[in-house]
Amino acid sequence: MSKVKSIIFVCLGNICRSPIAQGVGQRYAKQNNLDLDVQSAGTGDWHIGEPPCENSIKVCKQNDLDISKQRAQQVTIEDLKNYDLVVGLDDSNITNLKKLGAKDVLKLGDFGFDGQDVPDPYFFEGFEGFDKVYEMIEICVENLIKEKC
Numbered sequence: 029m030s031k032v033k034s035i036i037f038v039c040l041g042n043i044c045r046s047p048i049a050q051g052v053g054q055r056y057a058k059q060n061n062l063d064l065d066v067q068s069a070g071t072g073d074w075h076i077g078e079p080p081c082e083n084s085i086k087v088c089k090q091n092d093l094d095i096s097k098q099r100a101q102q103v104t105i106e107d108l109k110n111y112d113l114v115v116g117l118d119d120s121n122i123t124n125l126k127k128l129g130a131k132d133v134l135k136l137g138d139f140g141f142d143g144q145d146v147p148d149p150y151f152f153e154g155f156e157g158f159d160k161v162y163e164m165i166e167i168c169v170e171n172l173i174k175e176k177c
Contacts, residue, residue: 032177034065036111037136037169038121042070042100044150045117047080048162049136051088051095052169057177064177067111069103071124076100083149087158091166105129113176117165118145139171140164 037049046068053066078100079085088095108114108130115134116122125133137144141164149161 032112033063034111035067035113035115035173035177036103036107037066037068037115037117038071038103038125039068039117039146040070040121040148041072041075041150042068042102043075043078043081044084044148045146045161045165046070047095047098047100048084048088048165049115049117049169050098051093052166053173055093056170056173060173062173062177064173065111068098069101069107071103071121071128073102076102081150083152083155083158086155087162090159091162103128113172115172118148120145134172134176136165136168136172139168139175141168 037046039046050066050068057064080095080098085096114130115136116125117136122133122135136146146164149158
């Protein structure tokens, strides 16, 4: 495998989980002087152009990370061809990516949580649980980059 230069993290709407993964990945790459393009997208189109959800912004801010300038986008067939690594945050996202034609999709939970899905906090009541989702994403993203990049 050639050197990984780009990663795209994909969840459902690109407003909760994948923006966190993008922010964590960008910060980790910068801190470690890696030439790595880290982006995120959603399989759905409901939130295109919107910033991350308020609770994702909040949990990131609590962890000294600003994701407020990100904007949701829908993953494209071109993205699947152009990014070295395509990473789904749960089994449903991976199924949708494969339907789009993705061949080698990684699952984020395979890099620290025994293949667990990263739960979608969009459906949580209030803020509770976002800290656990952030922690899971941070561990898995860092492990993924250490292993693959």
